[in-house]
Amino acid sequence: MPEVVFRHAPSRTMAEQDVPGHNRWHPDVPVVTQVRPGQEFRIECREWTDGQIGNNDSANDVRDVDLDRCHVLSGPIGVEGAEPGDLLVVDILDLGPIPQQTGPVCGQGWGYSGIFAKVNGGGFLTDYYPDAYKAIWDFHGQQCDSRHVPGVRMHGITHPGLFGVAPSADLLERWNSRERALIATDPDRVPPLALPPLSHGTLAGTATGDAARAIADDGARTVPPRENGGNHDIKNFTRGSRVFYPVHVPGAKLSGGDLHFSQGDGEINFCGAIEMGGYIDLAVDLIKGGMDTYGIHTNPAFIPGRVEPRYSEFLTFIGVSVDHRDNTNLYMDATEAYRNACLNAIEYLKQWGYTGEQAYLILGTSPIEGRVSGVVDIPNACCSLYLPTEIFDFDIRPGGQGPVKQDRGQVCVTS
Numbered sequence: 001m002p003e004v005v006f007r008h009a010p011s012r013t014m015a016e017q018d019v020p021g022h023n024r025w026h027p028d029v030p031v032v033t034q035v036r037p038g039q040e041f042r043i044e045c046r047e048w049t050d051g052q053i054g055n056n057d058s059a060n061d062v063r064d065v066d067l068d069r070c071h072v073l074s075g076p077i078g079v080e081g082a083e084p085g086d087l088l089v090v091d092i093l094d095l096g097p098i099p100q101q102t103g104p105v106c107g108q109g110w111g112y113s114g115i116f117a118k119v120n121g122g123g124f125l126t127d128y129y130p131d132a133y134k135a136i137w138d139f140h141g142q143q144c145d146s147r148h149v150p151g152v153r154m155h156g157i158t159h160p161g162l163f164g165v166a167p168s169a170d171l172l173e174r175w176n177s178r179e180r181a182l183i184a185t186d187p188d189r190v191p192p193l194a195l196p197p198l199s200h201g202t203l204a205g206t207a208t209g210d211a212a213r214a215i216a217d218d219g220a221r222t223v224p225p226r227e228n229g230g231n232h233d234i235k236n237f238t239r240g241s242r243v244f245y246p247v248h249v250p251g252a253k254l255s256g257g258d259l260h261f262s263q264g265d266g267e268i269n270f271c272g273a274i275e276m277g278g279y280i281d282l283a284v285d286l287i288k289g290g291m292d293t294y295g296i297h298t299n300p301a302f303i304p305g306r307v308e309p310r311y312s313e314f315l316t317f318i319g320v321s322v323d324h325r326d327n328t329n330l331y332m333d334a335t336e337a338y339r340n341a342c343l344n345a346i347e348y349l350k351q352w353g354y355t356g357e358q359a360y361l362i363l364g365t366s367p368i369e370g371r372v373s374g375v376v377d378i379p380n381a382c383c384s385l386y387l388p389t390e391i392f393d394f395d396i397r398p399g400g401q402g403p404v405k406q407d408r409g410q411v412c413v414t415s
């Protein structure tokens with residue numbers, strides 16, 4: 001096992017750890033430990049809400065979750081010799097749930113997936129599913145299943161939802177100004193268009209005094225991906241991946257967390273992955289001056305790992321950029337097209353007895369492939385969703401006896 005450079009005691013919140021992590025992006029969050037290029041090391045991570053969600057049969061905790069505290073990140077890890085303009089090379093050597101433990105803390109043998117309420121987080125289909133729901137998933141080695149979604153057992157594609165490096169002060173200012181401009185176009189929207197800096201709930205790492213205040217006042221929220229990496233939620237950031245991050249501050253200041261046991265492309269229900277706490281083993285290196293050399297400036301690049309579930313058969317659903325509720329044609333809108341591909345898949349799964357909420361969570365958690373299939377055939381963008389048929393313990397394909405409708409229960413609801 002590589003040296004653990006960031007520890008996490010599962011029973012304590014991130015603020016209560018001996019060395020706390022942070023939950024805002026800011027250049028002044030102090031480095032908690034230093035690593036060298038070539039070093040392999042382990043980081044322990046808490047589940048992204050800092051333990052607010054329990055292994056129970058109620059979605060009240062998802063409904064009431066305090067998103068101001070999210071995401072809790074482990075780090076920042078300083079990298080010796082890293083300077084702005086370099087590329088930080090990060091190899092994901094391994095990751096998984098909290099090792100050798102079962103218990104009440106997320107990651108101790110179980111994870112969860114949630115549909116967030118429209119008034120508290122929302123999700124990709126929030127206009128169709130505005131209330132809070134949850135499913136608990138139990139881990140069995142590489143596989144998982146859920147008492148709330150019977151008939152499904154899948155192999156996980158473990159990955160970190162969120163890793164990134166610190167922004168420079170200038171880059172942070174650009175984020176805040178452009179996101180505030182977006183919010184100003186519709187400031188009362190529910191869910192909001194973006195999340196501005198918010199001092200409430202800020203965890204500034206080991207910073208104190210003026211530095212802590214500056215982080216609370218100006219620190220960027222962790223929900224979106226940005227130029228520094230951040231919350232990509234790319235399921236293929238799995239074991240064996242090599243990521244190239246643009247470096248914006250001395251030492252790079254690498255942080256991350258939000259580990260996922262499995263997730264489909266799009267992470268459609270916002271908390272659509274199977275969330276867990278656990279560990280991630282990394283190795284780092286530097287390409288000096290690599291940002292200009294390779295033209296990698298506004299986002300990381302990465303080489304996907306070669307370890308992933310071997311699903312070879314899919315049933316594919318297609319969507320186009322039309323709002324079918326009122327027959328409105330949107331122009332080349334890939335988001336709307338993918339939304340329709342998801343809705344079409346949900347409608348199909350309902351014919352087999354799944355509720356819409358169960359189907360929504362299946363698409364969020366299982367390793368579906370989401371593809372932008374066509375963006376040139378005016379006026380309709382076309383997206384497709386590849387659902388692996390082998391995750392079901394019955395034949396889900398059309399044909400034969402037709403859909404066998406069964407009562408398959410329901411996910412956790414609110415009281």
Ligand code: ZN
Pocket residue numbers: 048161258259260271273275
């Ligand atoms: Zn997540």
